[in-house]
Amino acid sequence: MSINVIYKTSATATGGRDGSAKSDDGTVDVKLVVPKEMGGPGGDGANPEKLFACGYSACFLGAMKAVSGKAGVSVPADATVTAHIGFGPREAGGYGITADLEISLPGVDQADGEKLVHAAHEVCPYSNATRGNVDVGLTVV
DSSP states (O other): OOOOOOOOOOEEEESGGGSEEEETTSSOEEEBOOOGGGTSOOOSOBOHHHHHHHHHHHHHHHHHHHHHHHHTOOOOTTOEEEEEEEEEEOTTSSEEEEEEEEEEOTTOOHHHHHHHHHHHHHHOHHHHHHTTTSOEEEEEO
């Protein structure tokens, strides 16, 4: 697959899931904590799944805005995308993630909302990265 890269960034993690991560420009600087459900201490801090949820939800909302003109459906200013990300062992071995996106489009009828969401799912970089690897649920609420 060929991609014409127009933006690049980087981040460095230390200590794995129980350490820290920081973007190259310092605008993102997070403490990482293993959740109790995964055998860690829990408490204040982020984890890769939280960071993925933040990124996917923001990116998907941006994708909806990008395709709204072509889809003929305006994205309301108070639209939201909530990404529910799960983590657990896979039957085939190793670990995997689940992703369910909950999209709120106040004032947009259900059919138009679903049309917009499906168009966004085709262009969103996170959706394209997960396609074929993670079943992504899409729910317009």
